[in-house]
Amino acid sequence: MELKRIIEEKSQESWEIYLPSISIDCVVFGFHDGELKVLVLRMKGKNLLGLPGGYVEKRENLNEAAIRILKSRTGAENIYLNQFSTFGDLDRSEGFFEEYADTLWNKQRFISVGFYALVDYSKVNLVIDTVFDPCEWVAIEDLTAFMMDHNIIFNKALETLRLQLNHKPIGHSLLPEKFTMPELQKLYEIILGKKLNRGNFYRKMLRYDILEKLDESRKGGAHKAPDLYKFDVEKYQLALKNGLNEGW
Amino acid sequence: MELKRIIEEKSQESWEIYLPSISIDCVVFGFHDGELKVLVLRMKGKNLLGLPGGYVEKRENLNEAAIRILKSRTGAENIYLNQFSTFGDLDRSEGFFEEYADTLWNKQRFISVGFYALVDYSKVNLVIDTVFDPCEWVAIEDLTAFMMDHNIIFNKALETLRLQLNHKPIGHSLLPEKFTMPELQKLYEIILGKKLNRGNFYRKMLRYDILEKLDESRKGGAHKAPDLYKFDVEKYQLALKNGLNEGW
Structure with a gap:
């Protein structure tokens, strides 16, 4: 089974490169011409959506890791990511890598730091990597089931974005220069x-x-x-x- | 040196009990009768203030760990803690445990999840533990230098509390039942x-x-x-x- 072998090989590497117990998930909202979408990936072999995510290198700042992860998964650069919440429930990924050995990196317990951004999706170039699942924009009303606790992460990001409208301006770089x-x-x-x-x-x-x-x-x-x-x-x-x- | 021995002994235990790379810091604001204070501890042997903090047990939810830590450090119960930001810069505690071996638990790199609360400090009973430094209330204008990046954590908590006034009510349980x-x-x-x-x-x-x-x-x-x-x-x-x- 090809996917299983790739995941197991990457596991060994991950133990060396990354800080244990910490992961990152990104919720990138895209707005263009009256439409709100979110950047997701489709899990190969499972009928589930996932948020682009990854891990923090041992010698890397947390916020820089988020930018690197988003770029490596999507090709998207210069996206300013806002940290919004950290998800640390025991059962957040339970049962997800059941078919693998307990020593698998991905099967460990991770506390995940959530980042979000709101961008004009017509200005983001998604570069598809050969190793990872491709990312795509899905309208928020068309979202189907998420893997693990990614629906909780997504909802919290949306709630934060909405609350932010009460104390921060929005629209610059999303609307044309002149607007009604x-x-x-x-x-x-x-x-x-x-x-x-x-x-x-x-x-x-x-x-x-x-x-x-x-x-x-x-x-x-x-x-x-x-x-x-x-x-x-x-x-x-x-x-x-x-x-x-x-x-x- | 007594303190050094205690820290080294606790280190071994910590490697067994806690999730690596993750810590928690609590910023507890206390209000009473026109005064705003914050709960701090004084580092033994150093002229520095610290925020009450700790680690997440391997089989414990993140949010429950915060409540347990605050209780164990202060005796304070039933305080509702709000997560506000996670601090993950590489150098956030650099040089702090220099005199210890590199295998010391406390000397590892930790990404710290910040929690804050605002309580009526006259209603909190601080129970002093024998192992930890005692916690005390200090008026925010009387704060002196913090250890590590705890001044950044404190300032971010205060900023979050202030922003929160724009979209959440405040005052219940801080003011008397009837007020002007x-x-x-x-x-x-x-x-x-x-x-x-x-x-x-x-x-x-x-x-x-x-x-x-x-x-x-x-x-x-x-x-x-x-x-x-x-x-x-x-x-x-x-x-x-x-x-x-x-x-x-």
Whole structure:
């Protein structure tokens, strides 16, 4: 059995290279043109989805390991990953490598540090590696069953992303440079998974004071041309660092 | 040297009991009567503060380990700990156990999961253990140098607690059952480390819709008796779970 042999061979190497007991899982949300997707891999031989993940090298910082893992699994570079939670239940992977010897690296107990990111998926080049399963983008409403506790990790990442909307700005590098207020609202609605009141959204956004209203408006279309906005990058960066105006 | 012998003896035991590479550090904030403190221990023989911490047993959930550690170090029970970040830089404890053999448990590389809590410190009984350094409450403005990267862990916990004020309610079990709006404002000001505008605070709190105004007011004092409030526990619990009204 080819896959089994590969996993067993890699196991020996892993014992030498990596720090025991620690793993990493990445939840990469992709947004483009009104769609929210997540980067997953399909387990060969099992009808299950997995999050791209890996281990921390003995002489490597935790956060750098996350970037290396994401790159090696997906080819994606320059993705800023946010740590969100660490998963350490005893039974989180129980029964998953049952057909292997107890000394198999993958069969050990791992406490997994979760990282997430939100990127424009049209700008990410997925380079497919020959050893690993290929990664792919799946719309979050089309997700099927995850392996191990990866559904818990995914849900916690989504919850964190949603909470983050309360104190951090979002949209830069996800929306085109110039956008309308309804386009920005759509981004929030897709992440939150619910409709928002148009007037409240508008007022709240203006209070955040991170937008610049442009003198131009969108051309074409039958209706009154909608106003265009862009982010005030300096204020946006400051809000990223210090939290939004609305906060305490 | 007594301390060295104790550490070396415990090292052997630790290799057997605990999961390698993983440690836990707890940042317990204590509030009472207008004062914010943090629970620290003083390293014997070094003029440094440390956060109460420990390791995860091989057959123990991560979150349960945090509760056990806090109890064993402080005697404090029933403290709900929130995980906030995991610290995994290579040099986070470098040079700290230099005088020991490389096989010492404590000298290994550990990735540390941070937990924090905010409690009424007058309700916590610190039971002093004979083996460990005693824990004590220190006002956050009186903190002196921390060991290893514990100042980074402490600061990140404080930052998380402050951000949390934007989407979660706070105050229940920290304030007396009936309190005035200025008393609640004082709690926020102490955690945030800054003064807040009285009118804005009042309006924002009412929008949160977690308070119940009582028919009575505080007696005594020369001025107009201030209105008394209490938390609507049902709404408070719901906001803890789903986020505050103000949020998206």
